[in-house]
Amino acid sequence: EVQLLESGGGLVQPGGSLRLSCAASGFTFSSYAMSWVRQAPGKGLELVSTISYNGGSTYYADSVKGRFTISRDNSKNTLYLQMNSLRAEDTAVYYCVKAPQQLKTFDFWGQGTMVTVSS
Amino acid sequence: QSALTQPRSVSGSPGQSVTISCTGTSSDVGGYNYVSWYQLHPGKAPKLMIYDVSKRPSGVPDRFSGSKSGNTASLTISGLQAEDEADYYCSSYAGTYTYVFGTGTKVTVL
Numbered sequence: 453e454v455q456l457l458e459s460g461g462g463l464v465q466p467g468g469s470l471r472l473s474c475a476a477s478g479f480t481f482s483s484y485a486m487s488w489v490r491q492a493p494g495k496g497l498e499l500v501s502t503i504s505y506n507g508g509s510t511y512y513a514d515s516v517k518g519r520f521t522i523s524r525d526n527s528k529n530t531l532y533l534q535m536n537s538l539r540a541e542d543t544a545v546y547y548c549v550k551a552p553q554q555l556k557t558f559d560f561w562g563q564g565t566m567v568t569v570s571s
Numbered sequence: 572q573s574a575l576t577q578p579r580s581v582s583g584s585p586g587q588s589v590t591i592s593c594t595g596t597s598s599d600v601g602g603y604n605y606v607s608w609y610q611l612h613p614g615k616a617p618k619l620m621i622y623d624v625s626k627r628p629s630g631v632p633d634r635f636s637g638s639k640s641g642n643t644a645s646l647t648i649s650g651l652q653a654e655d656e657a658d659y660y661c662s663s664y665a666g667t668y669t670y671v672f673g674t675g676t677k678v679t680v681l
Contacts, residue, residue: 456616485668496574497609497617497660497672511668547617556605556664557622563615 454478454560456548461565468538472565474531474548479560482506482526487551487558488533490544490567498544501533502551516542538569575600575661575673582679583651591676593644593661599671601642605664608637608646611675612657620659621646648678656680 460472472488487502501522502511510522521534531548545564552559576594583589593600593608600606608621619628621637624644634649644663648655661673 489672496675497662499670499672502668509668553668555622556603557607557619558609558662558670559619559622559628561609561617561619 454550456550456560456562458546458548458562458565461546461567463568463570464538465571466539466569468569469534469536470538470567472533472535472546472548472567474562476529476531476548476550479550481524481529485551485553486524486531487549488522488531489547489549489558489561490542491547491564492541492544495544500546503531504553535567538567540569543567543569572599572665572669572671575663575671577659577661577673577676579674580677580679582681583648584681585651585653587651588647588649589651589678590648591646591659591661591678593646593663593673595642595644595663595671597642599663599665600639600644603664604639606637606639606644607662608635609660609662610657611660617660651680653680 455477457475488500503522519537523532547564548562549558550560581589604624606624610618610620624639625637636647659676
């Protein structure tokens, strides 16, 4: 059974930093691209970042480019999102998502971790 | 990339059918046969319901079906059940590592 367990969310002041982690199990983590998708309160889904299966390619939404960094440790089956210079508009539930590029979809999602940026 | 356009809400009685539209452009929905649909229940992990416009992952009831015409994709839920009450989002591939999501639709079972 595929499981994606996010952690690291919480309350942070504007301008602060936070690192999200996602522990993956139930599939060969090193074979699949992974993404972070967020949902701000009362808003829709937004693709934040994607990393290829080996970490060699990354994608960032314009809204986070230069502030967020996605990475992965295939030896630990773990995905990360380093978030710097956080803004109020980054407040959202952040989902860790399995993103098999050959299927062009997001086939398994975690339950999400809440990030609140507020003073 | 602008968000795909979905109706804010749709509703139906148990047993009825409802259809949710998802309108994009020739750069996303119209340009690729890679439209997906996701079901979101509060506090639960989002679930993939349809991919590649009309394919169902294992375990998704065949009451859920997808289609596409031009720049508009649709999700139809036939034989509506109480557990289908949720938010539904479409998404479309739009280029390497690029995906755009819809605005979301709340399905209410009356």
